[in-house]
Each structure stands twice: as C-alpha cells, then as structure tokens.
Amino acid sequence: xxxxxxxxxxxxxxxxxxxxxxxxxxxxxxxxxxxxxxxxxxxxxxxxxxxxxxxxxxxxxxxxxxxxxxxxxxxxxxxxxxxxxxxxxxxxxxxxxxxxxxxxxxxxxxxxxxxxxxxxxxxxxxxxxxxxxxxxxxxxxxxxxxxxxxxxxxxxxxxxxxxxxxxxxxxxxxxxxxxxxxxxxxxxx
Numbered sequence: 205x206x207x208x209x210x211x212x213x214x215x216x217x218x219x220x221x222x223x224x225x226x227x228x229x230x231x232x233x234x235x236x237x238x239x240x241x242x243x244x245x246x247x248x249x250x251x252x253x254x255x256x257x258x259x260x261x262x263x264x265x266x267x268x269x270x271x272x273x274x275x276x277x278x279x280x281x282x283x284x285x286x287x288x289x290x291x292x293x294x295x296x297x298x299x300x301x302x303x304x305x306x307x308x309x310x311x312x313x314x315x316x317x318x319x320x321x322x323x324x325x326x327x328x329x330x331x332x333x334x335x336x337x338x339x340x341x342x343x344x345x346x347x348x349x350x351x352x353x354x355x356x357x358x359x360x361x362x363x364x365x366x367x368x369x370x371x372x373x374x375x376x377x378x379x380x381x382x383x384x385x386x387x388x389x390x391x392x393x
Contacts, residue, residue: 206230206288207281208360209320210352211298212255214247221246222301223255225273226350227280228357235280236350237273238266254347274305278313285315292323292356293334323356326363330370338362 208228214221221242227235238259247256260266268276281287291298299320303309309318327334340358344351 205284206290206357206360208290208292208353208356209298209302210291210293210349210356211301212251212347212349213297213301214242214244214251215297216246220297220301220304222270222273222304223251224259224349225277225302225305226348226353227277228350228353229280230357230360233280234350234353235277236266237268237276239270239273240267241270258345258348270305277302277305281313281316287316289317289320290323290356290360291320292359293352295320295322295324323359323363327359330363330367332363332366338366 207230210226212223214223222239223242224238225236244252244256289299289302303312306312312318324334327336332339340355340362342351342355344354346352
C-alpha cells in the first residue's frame with residue numbers, strides 16, 4: 205500500500221522536534237496526530253506563525269505523546285509488510301521525524317523502508333516543476349500535515365496519469381498502437 209506522509213516540525217539544527225504527523229493511505233484512510241512533546245519556545249517565528257498558530261486545540265483529541273503517535277502509526281499501517289511511503293517538499297526531514305518516533309532506523313517495524321519515495325524527484329524526472337499549474341491545487345490549509353499529505357496523494361495520482369500518457373505519446377511516436385487501447389480502457393471506454 206502507498207502512504208503519503210507529511211510532518212510539521214521544529215528544526216533545532218542537530219535535531220528536529222515533531223509537531224504533527226499526517227498520513228494518508230492510498231485507500232483513503234488517514235492518520236493525524238499532534239505531538240505533546242515538542243518545545244514551542246524553540247520554534248522560529250515562521251513556525252509559530254505558519255504552523256503552531258494553526259494547530260487544532262489541545263482538547264481536540266488529536267494531541268498525544270510521541271510514544272502514542274508511534275503506536276498509532278504502527279497500528280494504522282497494520283500488517284502491511286512492505287509499505288511504500290511517499291513524501292514531498294522536505295521529505296528527508298519528514299522521514300527523519302518518523303524514524304525518530306521509533307528510536308532510529310534500526311528500530312523501524314519489519315518491512316518498513318529506510319527511505320521514502322520522493323514526489324519532488326519524480327516531478328523533476330518528468331520535466332515538471334513543483335509549481336507547475338497543471339498539478340492539482342492544494343485546497344487544504346498550508347503547513348498542516350494532514351492537508352499536505354492529502355495534497356501529496358493527489359499529486360501522486362496526477363503524476364501516475366501524466367507518466368502513462370507521456371509513455372503512450374512516446375510509444376505512438378514509434379508506431380505502437382497498444383497504448384491507445386490501454387488508455388481507452390482506463391478512461392472507461
């Protein structure tokens with residue numbers, strides 16, 4: 205199963221404090237928690253303005269200690285022994301924050317990867333920029349981990365379609381007609 209994840213965090217230079225974690229499974233399920241363990245005083249003015257000020261209230265039921273977030277994430281992924289995690293925009297930081305919940309890469313659940321797949325890299329490989337107007341519009345709150353994870357899932361779906369169409373265009377240029385039948389079928393024809 206593919207999982208699209210995003211975090212918000214406080215960068216401390218040598219480490220990061222997890223603020224929130226949002227994960228959207230490709231089947232539509234979602235996981236979202238806010239850490240009770242970060243130190244707000246360590247946040248930059250930008251993080252205060254764009255992240256902390258927009259978090260849900262403490263009594264929302266979304267706030268949890270990092271150990272509970274870790275256990276909740278593990279339960280959310282469940283028995284998936286080969287989860288495929290996708291990130292976008294600072295994905296290395298996002299994954300570092302997730303790995304930190306487990307005490308380091310050596311303590312990740314069995315079958316979990318050490319790295320994520322990167323939407324930024326895929327965009328670049330397809331010759332697209334992250335601000336390409338053809339990409340799906342981000343309709344959620346910016347810098348909200350769950351909204352950003354949902355947007356990543358939409359971008360993934362767009363790129364998958366874009367890549368299939370691009371491959372078919374290249375194949376048609378070489379005289380292949382099989383792609384026409386596949387694309388017609390995928391469009392419901």
